[in-house]
Amino acid sequence: MALTRTFMQLRPVVVALGRHKVATALIVLQVALTLAVASNALFIVATRIVHMSRATGTDEAHLFVIRNKWTIGQNTSRIDANIRTDLDALRHVEGVRDASSSNAAPLLYAYSVSPIPTRVKLVPDQTTRPQFAMLSFADAHTIDTLGVSLVAGRNFRPDEVAAIGPDDKQAAPVVIVTRSLADKLFPGSSALGKTIYLPDGPSTIIGILARLQGPLSWTRSSDGDNVLIPARHVDPQGVMYLVRTDSTAMKPVIAATLKALQERGSVRIIDPKDDVITLYQARERIYASDRSVTILMSIVCGLLLSATAGGIVGLSSFWVGQRRKQIGIRRSLGATRGDILCYFHAENLLIVGGGIALGIVLAILTNLGLMKAFYPMSRMPLYVPFLGALLLWLLGQLAVWGPARHAAKVPPVVAIRAE
Amino acid sequence: MWGYYVALALRSSARSKALTALVIVLLAFGVSACMVSYAVFRATTSDPIPSRSAHLYVPQIDNVGPSRTWQGQPPNMLSYTDAVALWQAHKARRQTLLYPTKWQVQSDNRSVPAMSKTGDAVTADFFPMFDVPFRFGSGWAANDDAQHANVAVISRRLNEKLFSGRNSVGQEIRLDGKVFRIAGVLDDWNPKPRFYDIGNLSVGDAFDDAGDIYIPFTRASDMKKNSRYANCPTATGNADTTDWNAYLYSECDRIGAWVELATPADVKRYRDYLHNYAGQQQRLGRFSWPPNVRLRNLMDWMAYLRVTPKASSLSMLVSASFLLIVLVNVVGLMLARFMRRAPEVGIRRALGASRAAVYRQFLIEGATVGVIGGVLGVVLTLLGIWGSGTLFEPKIARLVHVDASLIMLTVLLAIAATVASALYPTWRAAQTQPAWQIKINS
Numbered sequence: 001m002a003l004t005r006t007f008m009q010l011r012p013v014v015v016a017l018g019r020h021k022v023a024t025a026l027i028v029l030q031v032a033l034t035l036a037v038a039s040n041a042l043f044i045v046a047t048r049i050v051h052m053s054r055a056t057g058t059d060e061a062h063l064f065v066i067r068n069k070w071t072i073g074q075n076t077s078r079i080d081a082n083i084r085t086d087l088d089a090l091r092h093v094e095g096v097r098d099a100s101s102s103n104a105a106p107l108l109y110a111y112s113v114s115p116i117p118t119r120v121k122l123v124p125d126q127t128t129r130p131q132f133a134m135l136s137f138a139d140a141h142t143i144d145t146l147g148v149s150l151v152a153g154r155n156f157r158p159d160e161v162a163a164i165g166p167d168d169k170q171a172a173p174v175v176i177v178t179r180s181l182a183d184k185l186f187p188g189s190s191a192l193g194k195t196i197y198l199p200d201g202p203s204t205i206i207g208i209l210a211r212l213q214g215p216l217s218w219t220r221s222s223d224g225d226n227v228l229i230p231a232r233h234v235d236p237q238g239v240m241y242l243v244r245t246d247s248t249a250m251k252p253v254i255a256a257t258l259k260a261l262q263e264r265g266s267v268r269i270i271d272p273k274d275d276v277i278t279l280y281q282a283r284e285r286i287y288a289s290d291r292s293v294t295i296l297m298s299i300v301c302g303l304l305l306s307a308t309a310g311g312i313v314g315l316s317s318f319w320v321g322q323r324r325k326q327i328g329i330r331r332s333l334g335a336t337r338g339d340i341l342c343y344f345h346a347e348n349l350l351i352v353g354g355g356i357a358l359g360i361v362l363a364i365l366t367n368l369g370l371m372k373a374f375y376p377m378s379r380m381p382l383y384v385p386f387l388g389a390l391l392l393w394l395l396g397q398l399a400v401w402g403p404a405r406h407a408a409k410v411p412p413v414v415a416i417r418a419e
Numbered sequence: 420m421w422g423y424y425v426a427l428a429l430r431s432s433a434r435s436k437a438l439t440a441l442v443i444v445l446l447a448f449g450v451s452a453c454m455v456s457y458a459v460f461r462a463t464t465s466d467p468i469p470s471r472s473a474h475l476y477v478p479q480i481d482n483v484g485p486s487r488t489w490q491g492q493p494p495n496m497l498s499y500t501d502a503v504a505l506w507q508a509h510k511a512r513r514q515t516l517l518y519p520t521k522w523q524v525q526s527d528n529r530s531v532p533a534m535s536k537t538g539d540a541v542t543a544d545f546f547p548m549f550d551v552p553f554r555f556g557s558g559w560a561a562n563d564d565a566q567h568a569n570v571a572v573i574s575r576r577l578n579e580k581l582f583s584g585r586n587s588v589g590q591e592i593r594l595d596g597k598v599f600r601i602a603g604v605l606d607d608w609n610p611k612p613r614f615y616d617i618g619n620l621s622v623g624d625a626f627d628d629a630g631d632i633y634i635p636f637t638r639a640s641d642m643k644k645n646s647r648y649a650n651c652p653t654a655t656g657n658a659d660t661t662d663w664n665a666y667l668y669s670e671c672d673r674i675g676a677w678v679e680l681a682t683p684a685d686v687k688r689y690r691d692y693l694h695n696y697a698g699q700q701q702r703l704g705r706f707s708w709p710p711n712v713r714l715r716n717l718m719d720w721m722a723y724l725r726v727t728p729k730a731s732s733l734s735m736l737v738s739a740s741f742l743l744i745v746l747v748n749v750v751g752l753m754l755a756r757f758m759r760r761a762p763e764v765g766i767r768r769a770l771g772a773s774r775a776a777v778y779r780q781f782l783i784e785g786a787t788v789g790v791i792g793g794v795l796g797v798v799l800t801l802l803g804i805w806g807s808g809t810l811f812e813p814k815i816a817r818l819v820h821v822d823a824s825l826i827m828l829t830v831l832l833a834i835a836a837t838v839a840s841a842l843y844p845t846w847r848a849a850q851t852q853p854a855w856q857i858k859i860n861s
Contacts, residue, residue: 022843026751030744037740044733069535072523072596110623116657167661199657269523269535288812292730295810300452300737304744307445311748314441318755374729 013347023315024351031355031392034308036362039388040370041297041304043380048294052287054223056106057178057211059147060279062097062245064254065105067113067275068261068268069238079234080163082267087141089260090243095253097244100141103233104134105240107282109215113238114166120185120227121197131225133181134214135198137164138228143176145244146212151179152192153207156230164231171201172229178209181225198227217286220378250278308392309399316344316403327407328414337408344404345397352396356389363388421783428784435756439788442752442837446792449745450833451799452738458804458825459811460735462818463626463727467610471550472717476678476686477618478505478693481711482670482700483652493711494650494672495618495724499640501696502674506542510692511678511685513544516636518646518674519616524632525593526581536577538632539616540639546572546603548679549615554578556588556603559635563602567637571599577631578604595642599634611818612726614717619648619675625726626814640667649673678714690714728815746840753837753844757781761851768853777849785841786834793833800829 017024068086070079083101090099104112119130139161143150153176160174175196182191182205191205214226233239245253258272270276277285320327327340363385371377432439466472480501481493488494497505502516517539524534545551546558555578559570571594578587590601612625620627649658651671658673660666680686690712697710715723764777801821808816 022847023751023754026747026754030747030751033740033744033747037737037744041737069523071533110621118657167659169661265532269533271535289728289730292810292812293733296730296734297737300734300741303448303452304741307448307741307745307748310441310445311751314438314748314752315755318438318752318759321759374733 010346010350013343013350017347017350020319023319024354027312027315027351028355028358030308030311031352031396032359032362034304035356035359035385035388035392036366038301038304038391039359039363039385040366040380041301042388043367043384044370044377045294045297045301047378048290048297052290052294054213055211056213056279057146057148057209057224058106058213058279059244060283061248062147062250063106063145064243064245064250064276064278065108065111065282066241066243066257066261066270067111067238067277068241068270069113069275070236071267071269072236074236074267076163076165076234076236078267079236079239080232082264083232083234083239085264086241086261087139089263090241090257091141093253093256093260095246095256097246098141098145099241099243100139100145101232102137102142102240102242103235104136104215105242105282106146106213106215106279107217107286108277109217111277111282112215113233113240114235115215118198118227120181122185124197124202126197131181131184132222133177133225133227134216134222135227135229136214137231137233138176139230139232142228142242143209145242147244148212149210150176151208151210152190153205155207156228160230162231163234164229165234166237169200171198172203172231174206174230175203176207176209176228177205178212178224178226180211181227182208184225196227198229203229254278305391305395309395312348312396312399313402316348316400317406320344320403320407323407324410324414327410328412328417331410332412332415340408340410341404344400344407348396348400348404349393352393356392359392360385360389420779424780424783425787427780428787431756431760431784432788435759438752438756442749442756442788443792443795445745445748445752446789446833446837447795447799449742450793450796450829450836451803453742453832454796454800454825454829455803455807456731456734456738457828458800458819458821459731459807459815460727462820463612463731463815464721466718467612467614468550468717471548471679474679474681475548475717476511476680476689477713477715477717477720478676478678478689479713479715480505480693480697481708482672482706484706484708485711487652488711491711493713496646496648496650496672497674497676498670498672499667499674500670501700502676504696505676505678505693508692508696510689511680513548513679515542515545515548515677516674517541517545517615517677518619518636518639519630520639520644520646522594522632522644523596524577524581525596527591528581531581534580536631538574538630538634540636540644541633542636544679545615545633548677549610551608552606554604554606555586556601559602564635564637567641568635569597569599569638570602570635572603572605572633573601574605574629574631575607594632594634595644597642612721614721614726615677616675617721617724617726619646619673621648622725625724626728626818646673686714728812730811731815742836746836749837749840750843753785753841754847757841757844757848760848764848764851765853765855768851774849777851778845781845781848782838782841785837785845789834789837790830792837793830796833797826797829800825 087099087101090096104115109115116135118133118135120133121130140156140158143155185191186194191208194205195202211224212226213223216223243257254276367380479493480497481488482498482501483494506514506516519537519539521535521537524536542564543559543561554575558572563570578584587601587604591598609629613627613629617625643663645660649671651658658666658671678689680689693712693714694710697712700706804819804821807819
């Protein structure tokens, strides 16, 4: 009933709007621009939040990383011996649950000693573009240190772990891969036991990890694609030590580990300020710019929506003021307060509707433009501007509610009163 | 007359308090959002070396071929072969090769433990070219480059650490175990972005602090110092450094180059030279593709590499659209405000006011509101910049500063924006027919 009444009222609403072409056009334009900007901004906020809140798959709360650089003049066998001694010392520090060495650490691409991007082939003479992945050195303790879980297969055995320097060209006979990489390499079948070809030769997949984010943190879909090879990183540049603690109070454990390493301090350089970082700090640092984008966009979105609401309130109040006489006449001819309320709500619905139609087109165009200008920006699904449209409709109705109630209070007697 | 119009504007504002307040608040927020973003944007896109930037150019040569370039653009860095060829050709007034790298630093001062410090391998021209300030001593001579001399220039910061800030010129330090003589100590020098290295670093490192150690490029190559990044035309893109000489003369791109060119004619001549060089390499059979070279000016180079942080350009974009929406809004509200005063305009016109007088009155009214909005905008801008420290990464937020020009610009923008949005409403008000308006009101 109310619906048909509203519908019946639409014609005079449209006719009346025709008298205020410019003011109407201004609100339509404003709603359209607001929808275009707000839906894109909220979409960016949502994608960034999803991006930032991805779990690394590791026990982040108990992990810290030491970037250990070797002093000049030590050969690879010395460095290998150093790493073995260090790991043994680290694992005996009070409060340390486990420790392992690697070339890189989760989330810390630029910070790591030598992150290694690699290409994985399925056959040695593959002509199609090989799958991209990050290569990490690991040992029998790595899975326990990181706190990642093995969904299939087994861990490395200590006797499989070899010393590999930056110039060594030996292939790892066995590897562990993450599930996301396994699914990309062997979609639909189990990767366990299959052979893959890294640049230095063939390797058999002996284990699959549920999830492990490697050193990368900014790609659209490759951050979780990692290969672990059983090796110690004997590189004169240095090595990364990953340490998992028993409790989340890491400060004393970090101090104790540094002290343990400092006992043979002449072989290494560790800046206690720059070369030790917890995964929690790593996350803060890596996603700092995503965080600022998110906060900024949210603030501006909030301002934007309030500005639009403010504008609607302002113009509607003005219109109500202008039409007092007209409202009075309608009231004296039998229109109820509800009818007047309905009139203004319907009018707002129409204007905002016009703005939304234009705004959805603008929103999609804006998204396409942004995709060109900023990486990684993904295509906005269509439901986002539609959700935004709903939000604006609601906002419009809320904004017009005050002025409409004001209008409904106009007494019929205004019709015969000269103003 | 102007003062009278301002008084009129204030009086009419007092009559429609809510509408005026709305316009002022909207304007203030729109303008200050824009100015806060602009302050950050300005800090991240500003010219790092205004005195020289017009004459500094980056040559690029495609040595990997169309199948390995991205969108047909030559790589950001040069191969060692090309870099040394350009440097030795000496076709520009000044030229430098450089790459960032890391050293282990020891001094005779035993109380200072060995440190790992970063810096650049550069040539003698680096210091005069980039106007690098010296505290003690100077850069090394061109001759030192030719002789692969063991000379170094260190930063003031490192000098504080190793020599407690004393004049250390002529003293010795050990870099990676080799003895170097200190030729000069820099004064504070920390250009943002670290423009000279941006082609050799990843974009995220562009705002890192400048390095602490500079040694001759030729010497660093002898010491087999690798660059921080190298892009190699191999299957994995990784470098194979097993055989240093093979790696050095491979097609791995890892060296940055800069040339200083004073006049447009010099630029043209250098561009021709690059083209000829690539053509010659093609004739020699090293390149199997036609010359693909670029010569970009410093500011173009920064724009091409998109040094400006994404957060900064996105916020500029969003706040500019916010201001636009606010302006559309303000046009509507001004229209409402002025139309309400049609009777007043009718009477003024009937009493002899010209259209021009009506224009003047309403535009001044717009400007008055703009000034008030601008003042509030300045307050909000200051608050916003104070808060931007928590919004942006510390290394970006540190660059943002408030100055008189920013405050002036805020007020000017607010006035310009209001006057612009008052134009149409004013025109409508000036169209008021005096007779008709008076008749319907009687």
